Amino acid sequence: MRDAQMRNVGFAVLGGLLTATTAFAQNRPSEPAPANPPLTLAQATMAPEITKRAHLQEINLETARKLADACVAYSRSANANGGATVVVIGPSGNIIYAQRSDGQIPNNFDSAFEKAKMALYMRAPTRSMVNRWGSPEAALARAPLNLYLVEGGYPIIVDDMMIGALGVGGASGGDEECGHAALVKVLGPQPAMVGPVRPNPVGPAAPPTR
Numbered sequence: 001m002r003d004a005q006m007r008n009v010g011f012a013v014l015g016g017l018l019t020a021t022t023a024f025a026q027n028r029p030s031e032p033a034p035a036n037p038p039l040t041l042a043q044a045t046m047a048p049e050i051t052k053r054a055h056l057q058e059i060n061l062e063t064a065r066k067l068a069d070a071c072v073a074y075s076r077s078a079n080a081n082g083g084a085t086v087v088v089i090g091p092s093g094n095i096i097y098a099q100r101s102d103g104q105i106p107n108n109f110d111s112a113f114e115k116a117k118m119a120l121y122m123r124a125p126t127r128s129m130v131n132r133w134g135s136p137e138a139a140l141a142r143a144p145l146n147l148y149l150v151e152g153g154y155p156i157i158v159d160d161m162m163i164g165a166l167g168v169g170g171a172s173g174g175d176e177e178c179g180h181a182a183l184v185k186v187l188g189p190q191p192a193m194v195g196p197v198r199p200n201p202v203g204p205a206a207p208p209t210r
Contacts, residue, residue, distance in 0.1 A: 049160070056091055059156055059164035063186065064088035064097035067156075067166055070182035072101055075171040082172025086182075087112040088156070089120060090164050101170075108170030115153030115175070116167030123162055126153035127176060131197040151176045151196075154183060 045051070068086040075084040083101020085108035090096050100109055118126045130149050133142055139149055152175030156164040171178035176193065183190045 057161055057163050058090040058092075059088065059096055061097060064164070065099075066186045067182045068097055068099035070185040071166075071168055071171065071178045072099065074178050074181040074185075075101075075173055078173030084171035084175070084178055085109050085112045085169045086179075087116045087167045088164055089113075089116045089167075091120070091162065093117060093120060096164060104170045111148075111150065111169035112152070112167040112175075114148035114167065115150060115169070116165045117153075118148045118150075119153035119155045119167065120162075120165035123155050125151075125155070125176075125194060126167075127151040127194045127196070131194065134197075152179055154179050156183070156187070158187060 067088055071086045072084050075082045083104060085098075085100045085104045087098045087109065088096045095113075098109070098112075115126050118129065122129055126148070129147065130151050133139055133147065134149055139147075152169065152171075153165060153167040155162050156166055166179050166183065168175040168179040168182075180190060180193050
């Protein structure tokens with residue numbers, strides 16, 4: 001008799017616990033909905049027009065050589081005894097092709113290479129950076145960035161994709177003009193050259209000698 005009473009008490013306690021647990025579960029506040037829905041791939045990645053340019057496609061050797069040849073030809077049209085140093089780099093900064101005319105000094109290569117890198121990193125003609133940061137104060141403030149603020153470098157863009165960059169040094173007729181003429185001759189129409197916004201601190205270039 002006593003055992004039966006104890007069992008009944010145990011069942012009653014267990015039933016009470018189950019009832020209380022069920023009531024708590026039913027009355028428990030629901031989990032709050034996420035504040036924002038999950039991002040889609042389109043929301044979390046670059047826009048298609050930016051992706052197209054950022055996607056890696058590298059200029060080939062044949063086109064790089066044609067650009068260098070066209071630049072040297074332009075330079076010699078301004079001065080029959082002239083020439084140029086031309087450096088073409090890929091999107092990763094590696095040299096695809098470099099050409100140095102006879103008589104060019106070592107500094108011309110260094111200058112052309114730095115111009116190509118500057119155009120590549122900034123995705124714009126180096127003239128635009130000269131115009132923007134070419135004043136002594138702006139250039140000094142950016143000295144730790146190692147920016148080569150000299151005109152004569154261009155990004156190489158085909159079908160809205162940057163496939164490399166071009167830098168020119170020591171060209172008769174002007175480094176900037178030489179590079180632009182080469183891009184037009186080999187790749188077709190290009191954006192118009194950007195003019196300087198301040199006088200050249202070095203002064204005008206000497207006229208070519210023939």
